[in-house]
Amino acid sequence: MDLTKLKAILEPYKGQKGSLIAVLQKTQEVYGYLPEEALREIAKELGTTANEVYGVASFYAQFRFKPQGKNVVKVCEGTACHVRGSHRLLESVQDYLHIQPGEITPDGVFGVERVACVGCCALAPVMIINEDVHAGMTPVEAKKILTDIEKSEKTQVK
Amino acid sequence: MEFEKLQQQSMAEWKELQSSKKPRILIGTGTCGRAAGSLKTLEAIKNELKRLNIDAIVTEVGCIGLCYTEPIVDIIKPGQPRIAYGKVTPEVAVKLIQDYLAGDNPHPELALGTVGEGTIPGIPKMSEHPMLKPQVRISLRNCGNIDPKDIKQYIASGGYSGFAKALQMAPDDVIAELKKSGLRGRGGAGFSAGMKWELCRKAPGDVKYVICNFDEGDPGAFMNRLLLEGDPHSLLEGLLIGGHAIGASKGYIYCRAEKPLAIERLDFAIKQMHEYGLLGDNILGSKMSFDIEVKKGAGAFVCGEETALMASIEGKRGMPRSRPPFPAVSGLWGKPTNINNVETWANSAIILQKGGAWFAGFGTEKSKGTKTFALAGKITRTGLIEVPMGMPLRTIINDIGGGPVGGRKFKAVQTGGPSGGCLPASKLDLPVDYESLAEAGAIVGSGGMVVADEDTCMVDLARFFLSFVQHESCGKCVPCRVGTRQMLKILERITNGKGKPEDIAQLENLAKTIKAGSLCALGGTAPNPVLTTLRYFKDEYEAHINDKRCPAHSCKALIEYAIVPQKCEGCMICMRQCPASAIKGGKRLIHIIDQSKCTKCGTCMEVCPERFGAVVKLSGEKMDIPSEPIPVIVKNKAAAAKAE
Structure with a gap:
């Protein structure tokens, strides 16, 4: 894999204490996830062990070790969303895409994730697709949105 | 530049803006507003203004907290009162521009109310709005009113005058002023902010740090997000004051990564502070040097705990450690450190602006000032509110929030997130202050209030919280790691219709052990939702266990x-x-x-x-x-x- 981008990320952080999390965040931004090779390189450059780096990366929910789907569907599971039916929302998304949270569809078009709370509690339940927050979702509504994305993805392919 | 000059200039510009000959449009584009479609409305407004060739000033502002009626747009026609409109879709926005800005029909049927001076026939005053009338907005005073990306608008509204004043005072006097206000930590624990500052000030050491805890990880809470999206400088001013009073040269803001807009606004505001000489060396011509760094968290609820938060800033796994030593003595990188929550820092800014005695004039004897609360769940008017401490729950839920959705029956309100508790209808007359809620088994917490109605199963709600803390337990201590797992297993069994009669006693027993033996507050408070639901809703547990029935018709297996x-x-x-x-x-x-x-x-x-x-x-x-x-x-x- 191409590590030149990683080298550029690491440059300003060399010798700076407490920079590991920021480095991991930038790496994930660029590569979409944290490949093993990148983790080893980070350890080498920051003068620590791969064990230490993986320990930190695996502690935080934000970091992934597998590539993400093209469209990331996040279903919020905060308290407000929960009492307004987020579990049914998540089930319907899972049923529709035939994948579990943390997985991606075979064609790589969708990935599903659960998030703890995005702070849009007043508009619960919410579903976030990429950066767009969809408020006041119902299972039927959610399926419609997913169908629309699917259609537009197909036309793009053509 | 001298602060007085900057202040005068800002006020003159603000005045000029208020008396502008051009019409002005304010649109709330906080996260809630955006989720409700405010960016599409904004685009429609800009296009329509262009089409009709109207030269208007359009400003993106934070949210005023009436989230249920977003997107909210305010229109000010020169010489006319400011009118706020709710649920402004692109179509409604176009209609308002055509009929009111280009014509003279203010569409009273679409208006929420008029803001400030003046009236318009058929439109009530915004201050009379049922959601706003009982509120006292101190920390939220600027949200929705000023441009969060313009430091001068903050200064014109009195901003940074608290810091300028503090700079002229001896650090001990600043702390005395804070103590006089009676301000207690708004993150949940309710410890005296003045005493906390004093401990850190008195701790030996040349290098000290101040930290703002913006991890806001309680599911159901968004007070800090909304404040920072609408008025980021109020927190930053508080940090500056703290830096001076405590003798710290660096401040950190630890942010929850799931709140990107707030982080964007903070980054922008910090840049502006540098431009105006409010950060860096010799701030406002004084000897003070201070800098602020934004640290993005990476998604771990436990990092809201102060020792875990510091470990995370240091780039480590965010695991708590036992105290003492307290952070005031040995905190970030082993140096004396003071950590407060966003609202506490923002409150200290206004306290220095207006005086400790003024702030202490609000609230109750032991809980001074105001507190923001996020109203969500099965409530009619969801949103963010700020009320004097001591207001009865009933006023908050029925008058401000409009009661449960669709006139359904109120069952419980959950306060304080996973560390808090569920209070039933019989506790609605309880005044909301630190002591009263604690006595009833709940906590004020950081301010989340989630309303449950008759369709919400209380056993399932307890299971939900347990599964949350179980998932977020860092795993360092056994009572939390293993104990919450066992409690969760029992709760799952009960909601799946496989509960046994001895389960209730077992839950109580585990709860006691976890409370007594956990290393940090996350574990120590984790059993609270179960304990309060057992205390007030035992009949629901019994229905699940003995009759295999879910009275709220919510548990799927039943x-x-x-x-x-x-x-x-x-x-x-x-x-x-x-x-x-x-x-x-x-x-x-x-x-x-x-x-x-x-x-x-x-x-x-x-x-x-x-x-x-x-x-x-x-x-x-x-x-x-x-x-x-x-x-x-x-x-x-x-x-x-x-x-x-």
């Missing part, structure tokens, strides 16, 4: 969906939409759900036309259902003709 024969009109909508093909029926035949195929997804209930309302949930109730589809029961000819 309910069945059924079609009421007398109500079904045989329209076939549910039959077509059922993803499991579990519904038998036909045109004008009563539909029947085959329970062996039903996955209980609830689609039938969602799609059944509201006027029929034929799908219900059963849990223990009996209903006579025909074994095969039979013709619908005709109520009257008119209805039958309509259905044809």
Whole structure:
């Protein structure tokens, strides 16, 4: 894999204490996830062990070790969303895409994730697709949105 | 530049803006507003103004907290009062521009109210709005009123004058002023902010740090996000004051990564502070040097705990450690450190601006000032509010929030997130302050308030919180890691209809152990939602365990969906939409759900036309259902003709 981008990320952080999390965040931004090779390189450059780096990366929910789907569907599971039916929302998304949270569809078009709370509690339940927050979702509504994305993805392919 | 000059200049610019000959439009584009579509509305506004060749000043502002009626747009026509409109879709925005800005119809039927001076016939005053009237907005005073990306608008509204004043005072006097205000930590623990500052000031050491805790990880809470999106400088001013009083040269803001807009606003605001000489060396011509760094968290609830938060800033796994030593003595990188929550820092800024005695004039004897709360869940008017401490829960839920959605019956309010508790209707007269809520088994916490109605299962809500803390437990200490897992297992068993009579005693026993033995507050408070639901809603636990029944019709394993024969009109909508093909029926035949195929997804209930309302949930109730589809029961000819 191409590590030149990683080298550029690491440059300003060399010798700076407490920079590991920021480095991991930038790496994930660029590569979409944290490949093993990148983790080893980070350890080498920051003068620590791969064990230490993986320990930190695996502690935080934000970091992934597998590539993400093209469209990331996040279903919020905060308290407000929960009492307004987020579990049914998540089930319907899972049923529709035939994948579990943390997985991606075979064609790589969708990935599903659960998030703890995005702070849009007043508009619960919410579903976030990429950066767009969809408020006041119902299972039927959610399926419609997913169908629309699917259609537009197909036309793009053509 | 001298601060007085900067202040005068800012005020002059603000005044000029207020008396502008151009019409002004304010639009709330906080996260809630955006989720409700405010960016599309903004685009429509800009396009329509261009099309009609109207030269107007459009400003993106933070949210005023009436989230239920977002997107909110305020229009100020020169010489006219400011009018706030709710639920402004792009179509409504275009209509308002055409009819009010280009014409003279203010559309009173679409208005929420007029803001500030002046009145318009047919439009009430915004200050009389039921959600706003009982509020006292101190920390939220600027949200929705000023441009969060313009430091001068903050300064014109009195901003940074608290810091300028503090700079002229001895650090001990600043702390004395804070103590006089009676301010207690707004992150949940409620420790005296003045005393905390003093401990850190007195701790030996040349290098000290101040930290703002913006991890806001409680599910159901968004007070800090909204404040930072609408008025980031109020927190930053507080940090500066703290830096001076405590003798710190660096401040950190630890942010929850899931709140990107707030972080964007903070980054921008910090840049502006540098431009205006409010950060860096020799701030405002003084000897003070201070810098602020934004640290993005990476998603771990436990990092809201102060020792875990510091470990995370240091780039490590965010695991708490035992105290003492307290952070005031040995905190970030072993140096004396003071950590406060966003609201506490923002409050200290206004306290220095207006005086400790002024702040202490609000609230109760032991809980001074105001507190922001996030109203969510099954409540009519969801949003963010700020009220004086000591206001009864009833006023907050019924008057401000408008009671449960659709006039349903109130069951409980959950305060303080996973560390808090559920309070029943009999506790609604409780004043909301630190002591009263603690006595009832709940906490003020950081300010989340989630309302549950009769459709919310309290056992399931307790299970939800336990599964949350279980998932977020860092794993360092056994009582939390293993204890919460065992509690969760029992709760899952109960909600799945497999509970045993001894489970309740077992839960209580585990709760006691976890509370006593956990290393940090996350574990120590984790059993609270279970303990309060056991205290106030034991009958629901018993119904699940003994009768295998969920009184709220919420637990999937204990309910069945059924079609009421007398109500079904045989329209076939549910039959077509059922993803499991579990519904038998036909045109004008009563539909029947085959329970062996039903996955209980609830689609039938969602799609059944509201006027029929034929799908219900059963849990223990009996209903006579025909074994095969039979013709619908005709109520009257008119209805039958309509259905044809």
